[in-house]
Amino acid sequence: xxxxxxxxxxxxxxxxxxxxxxxxxxxxxxxxxxxxxxxxxxxxxxxxxxxxxxxxxxxxxxxxxxxxxxxxxxxxxxxxxxxxxxxxxxxxxxxxxxxxxxxxxxxxxxxxxxxxxxxxxxxxxxxxxxxxxxxxxxxxxxxxxxxxxxxxxxxxxxxxxxxxxxxxxxxxxxxxxxxxxxxxxxxxxxxxxxxxxxxxxxxxxxxxxxxxxxxxxxxxxxxxxxxxxxxxxxxxxxxxxxxxxxxxxxxxxxxxxxxxxxxxxxxxxxxxxxxxxxxxxx
Amino acid sequence: xxxxxxxxxxxxxxxxxxxxxxxxxxxxxxxxxxxxxxxxxxxxxxxxxxxxxxxxxxxxxxxxxxxxxxxxxxxxxxxxxxxxxxxxxxxxxxxxxxxxxxxxxxxxxxxxxxxxxxxxxxxxxxxxxxxxxxxxxxxxxxxxxxxxxxxxxxxxxxxxxxxxxxxxxxxxxxxxxxxxxxxxxxxxxxxxxxxxxxxxxxxxxxxxxxxxxxxxxxxxxxxxxxxxxxxxxxxxxxxxxxxxxxxxxxxxxxxxxxxxx
Numbered sequence: 001x002x003x004x005x006x007x008x009x010x011x012x013x014x015x016x017x018x019x020x021x022x023x024x025x026x027x028x029x030x031x032x033x034x035x036x037x038x039x040x041x042x043x044x045x046x047x048x049x050x051x052x053x054x055x056x057x058x059x060x061x062x063x064x065x066x067x068x069x070x071x072x073x074x075x076x077x078x079x080x081x082x083x084x085x086x087x088x089x090x091x092x093x094x095x096x097x098x099x100x101x102x103x104x105x106x107x108x109x110x111x112x113x114x115x116x117x118x119x120x121x122x123x124x125x126x127x128x129x130x131x132x133x134x135x136x137x138x139x140x141x142x143x144x145x146x147x148x149x150x151x152x153x154x155x156x157x158x159x160x161x162x163x164x165x166x167x168x169x170x171x172x173x174x175x176x177x178x179x180x181x182x183x184x185x186x187x188x189x190x191x192x193x194x195x196x197x198x199x200x201x202x203x204x205x206x207x208x209x210x211x212x213x214x215x216x217x218x219x220x221x222x223x224x225x226x227x228x229x230x231x232x233x234x235x236x237x238x239x240x241x242x243x244x245x246x247x248x249x250x251x252x253x254x255x256x257x258x259x260x261x262x263x264x265x266x267x268x269x270x271x272x273x274x275x276x277x278x279x280x281x282x
Numbered sequence: 283x284x285x286x287x288x289x290x291x292x293x294x295x296x297x298x299x300x301x302x303x304x305x306x307x308x309x310x311x312x313x314x315x316x317x318x319x320x321x322x323x324x325x326x327x328x329x330x331x332x333x334x335x336x337x338x339x340x341x342x343x344x345x346x347x348x349x350x351x352x353x354x355x356x357x358x359x360x361x362x363x364x365x366x367x368x369x370x371x372x373x374x375x376x377x378x379x380x381x382x383x384x385x386x387x388x389x390x391x392x393x394x395x396x397x398x399x400x401x402x403x404x405x406x407x408x409x410x411x412x413x414x415x416x417x418x419x420x421x422x423x424x425x426x427x428x429x430x431x432x433x434x435x436x437x438x439x440x441x442x443x444x445x446x447x448x449x450x451x452x453x454x455x456x457x458x459x460x461x462x463x464x465x466x467x468x469x470x471x472x473x474x475x476x477x478x479x480x481x482x483x484x485x486x487x488x489x490x491x492x493x494x495x496x497x498x499x500x501x502x503x504x505x506x507x508x509x510x511x512x513x514x515x516x517x518x519x520x521x522x523x524x525x526x527x528x529x530x531x532x533x534x535x536x537x538x539x540x541x542x543x
Contacts, residue, residue: 020336020364021350022352046412065410066410066412067412068410076409083404084404084405095396097411097414098364098411099369099416102368103368105365117416118416119416121419121458122445122448123442124441124442124443128402173336173354174361174363175336175350179363233348233352235347235536238347
């Protein structure tokens with residue numbers, strides 16, 4: 001995975017790392033921090049802890065998102081500190097709704113320049129984002145919202161399985177992963193395991209290996225989110241993150257100890273297990 | 283009367299009662315999810331719970347901590363992608379009720395979950411839209427559940443994230459929004475409903491033991507009381523027992539209590 005990130009994620013890229021609560025590619029996020037990427041334009045519906053970490057670690061200069069909280073817990077403190085106080089640097093934001101971003105990924109995957117939806121009427125979003133505009137239906141005259149499609153330089157997702165040819169199978173809550181992969185110029189997929197055969201039924205969500213740039217085996221690579229059929233969400237860590245991320249000092253010390261000074265994700269996971277008690281009850 | 287139940291429990295029970303059996307309900311996480319699942323476990327076993335992460339017909343045995351918990355997928359009739367849930371099911375006109383929470387609400391039931399203060403230099407950066415703008419505009423009707431305080435029920439919103447009745451009267455219809463808009467706001471003090479003409483929220487029902495002065499003191503605008511404003515029926519023992527069992531199962535399953543922020 002380190003080689004795939006080094007080869008395909010560059011400073012200044014627009015980068016989407018998707019996974020709707022489920023299958024969030026944390027291992028890849030950590031590797032991007034470890035490799036010191038800068039000036040990334042991040043796109044993600046729910047920034048979650050993965051982007052809180054990237055933002056706090058100084059990897060991002062821009063964020064497109066639609067819901068920026070710690071699910072079930074509260075605020076994303078690093079995201080808020082960046083928006084409210086420009087720490088560790090200014091973070092330009094482009095704020096959309098879930099429906100809009102989902103439509104915008106679909107448009108990107110379909111090689112269209114914009115998405116069209118019934119949305120935003122009466123809200124203040126168009127006032128603060130001039131990329132949310134109206135379009136008139138040429139057939140009915142109805143006013144609809146038009147928004148730019150999302151077409152990242154790179155998309156990274158996590159999935160359950162890959163076979164020997166790099167075909168990828170994912171199931172459970174699928175979010176916008178498929179659309180995000182197909183909207184991107186390059187796509188990296190981390191998987192729980194490599195198997196000889198996917199044994200997938202005909203309509204399963206399979207991404208053909210030839211449509212992907214790199215596939216890497218990273219067991220537990222979505223931790224602390226979950227992988228359906230493999231492990232559940234580490235709700236205790238999501239809760240502990242509220243304290244870890246609340247102050248700049250504590251956050252920076254955590255990133256230094258757990259990401260920058262670990263060699264890879266397996267070592268992070270081992271340290272996480274060893275320090276679980278201290279992390280939860282500081 | 284004796285405090286055999288909390289104000290929070292009264293709110294959840296009152297909100298759950300609003301969901302009719304068989305309704306297709308798009309559920310927000312937190313308080314709305316608690317209320318919708320309580321409804322499903324009491325009077326509305328055939329309510330269809332839809333979550334924006336893709337599960338349709340979810341029947342979670344415990345409350346989800348996040349909007350995309352695995353138990354939503356495991357218990358759903360089907361799980362579709364996020365684009366599909368918004369495009370085919372919500373925009374497609376298949377949602378009867380949108381069940382939402384709010385950080386801030388004004389007298390016309392417009393919702394702010396974006397910022398407090400100026401947009402470009404906010405004093406508080408809130409999580410943002412999520413699915414709420416399209417739920418509030420496209421669901422046939424909307425229920426909102428919030429804790430009653432001057433911080434939440436404010437005179438003026440700094441940002442309209444999700445539209446209620448805009449400036450009141452027929453402003454919502456003029457804006458071309460397909461759904462009828464908020465039918466009720468359920469708080470821990472009372473139930474608010476929009477006045478049929480002005481569309482301003484007014485108190486339709488007061489929870490047992492709550493004084494009108496308390497409602498007035500905890501509202502950021504001059505709250506009106508409806509002419510036939512009555513008293514909310516106190517939680518029945520079956521409702522309370524079901525709610526408490528659900529919460530106990532949830533705490534045991536997650537290892538942490540579910541914050542209903």
